[in-house]
Amino acid sequence: MSLGALALAALAARWSYSAFAVSFTAAERADAARAEARERQQATYVAAWPISERETFQKAIERGVVGAAVRNSSPMPIYNVEIIFRDEGAAWGAVRRLHIVPPSDEPQIIAGFDEEFSTGTPLPERINKDGSVKLVPSAEMRVEIRFADILGRRWRRDDNGVLDVAP
Missing domain, CATH: 2.60.40 (Immunoglobulin-like)
Known part of the structure; x- marks a missing residue:
């Protein structure tokens, strides 16, 4: 039973990390888009x-x-x-x-x-x-x-x- 709980905990940790990585990447893209919009402001x-x-x-x-x-x-x-x-x-x-x-x-x-x-x-x-x-x-x-x-x-x-x- 404890071996199953350990495997389930490892799987949950992996899913949690994947979700964190996806949200971090999305935040980086949003920051980059805001920076590009600021840079383009005068040119527009x-x-x-x-x-x-x-x-x-x-x-x-x-x-x-x-x-x-x-x-x-x-x-x-x-x-x-x-x-x-x-x-x-x-x-x-x-x-x-x-x-x-x-x-x-x-x-x-x-x-x-x-x-x-x-x-x-x-x-x-x-x-x-x-x-x-x-x-x-x-x-x-x-x-x-x-x-x-x-x-x-x-x-x-x-x-x-x-x-x-x-x-």
Whole structure:
């Protein structure tokens, strides 16, 4: 009888340990999720999109300038900002770099770029007779933003609006 009680006690101790390990792991995951949410807090308030609002950006659109609207609705500035423009059909991309974007509820218009690059071969219908490549209007470009938050962490919001830690 005492041997059976000892075996039952050992089994109960093992179940108890397993339950403790599972609850400890769940608590660690919850702590990690809370820490990640705190780290992402400033980054969630930053967005960029191609210039497309006709009335507000009419002059930039008329000039054919490649541009984007950037909004930093967080209470702190963002740093080392890169706005990446892409026109996949033209196999074209460009980058605009800014040192700082201050907080504001209104979008800041960023026009032009610092460097451009090729991403491959343009579609045949996008090549003009003179050999130049026809780009889509600014409003149809894909826009990605990369930046550092106040703590120096690098973030990336892709052209679909998905926020992630930058590589």
